[in-house]
Amino acid sequence: MQPSTGRILQVCGYNNNVFDKAAPHFVSLFSPPARYRISRVDHLQANQKAWNQFAESGSLFAKTATDAECRNPLKTLDGRGWLPDSVAGLDVLCLAAGGGWQSVLYAAAGARVTVVDISDSMLKLDEQECRRRGFPVRTIQASMDELGILADETFDIVHQPVSTCYIPDLRSVYQEIARVIRDDGIYISQHKQPVSLQISHRNERQQFVIGVEYYHEGPLPQQTDNSYRESGTTEYLHRLEQLIGDLCVTGFTIEDFREPRRADYSADVSHYGYRGRFVPPYLRMKAKRRPRSPSEKTGRLTAGGLWIPGAG
Secondary structure, three states: OOOOOOEEEEEOOOOOHHHHOOHHHOOOOOOOOHHHOOOOHHHHHHHHHHHHHHHHOOOHHHOOOOHHHHHOHHHHHOOOOOOOOOOOOOEEEEEOOOOOOHHHHHHHOOOEEEEEEOOHHHHHHHHHHHHHHOOOOEEEEOOOOOOOOOOOOOEEEEEEOOOHHHOOOHHHHHHHHHHHEEEEEEEEEEEEOHHHHHEEEEOOOOOEEEOOOOOOOOOOOOOOOOOOOOOOOOOOOOOHHHHHHHHHHOOEEEEEEEOOOOOOOOOOOOOHHHHOOOOOOEEEEEEEEOOOOHHHHHOEEOOOOOEEOOOO
């Protein structure tokens, strides 16, 4: 749910030290340096267009937080006890999470919220809902793998719903999160299972056929079975070694791992709940940022996941 414009659409409230480093950029329309501009036009523009359409059509993907959910926001956000008892005063990044749901709930719980998403229409929902409820929020239109507008070690929590499937290089996303999150910060994320994205169709016996190679490179082809695929988007398959291994390599320790149950034994065979009986569509992880070493604080992370001390 995320052109890599690095453009801030709107900044509401906030006047605190956390954001002072980027304060000169806080204007309604930000003209970004060249390094923040779109370099991978096709998939970014396709995904922006698709998610704008979801937002503007009232899709379930654009469901904003309800009054009932806001009365107990942490319970709504976190059914597994992964979040601290209170997030009041904490800095939270809702990454690729536009749509007026996650941001509103964190703000209702007292967090200082920044939302990054590629879809300006989804971000408008965050702005509208937070304004209506009197919550401050900062919204930034950017790609999840190019967060250069955000300062290092800015956030206590990064929360990312299913979205990494829209980016070809997963490690670049993890590297950016590792950079902007503070030591011991919590990273909660959900991803599409690779085997779910490998399914191409069903045979005459309603069995699910794996028609995409596990080591497939590039955008995923359109398939007859489009369960858990979003219409009009460009998606990529990430292997488990990338989803889990790259997270560890880029500075995180995984503290919990779950596969949300989507099996429905009362569903008709045509329903996605029937599919969920055979193939889990998602995986969810809680990870913690390992404390930075002195060399890591003064270096940079290479594409191979190694920190180069003192590099600019």
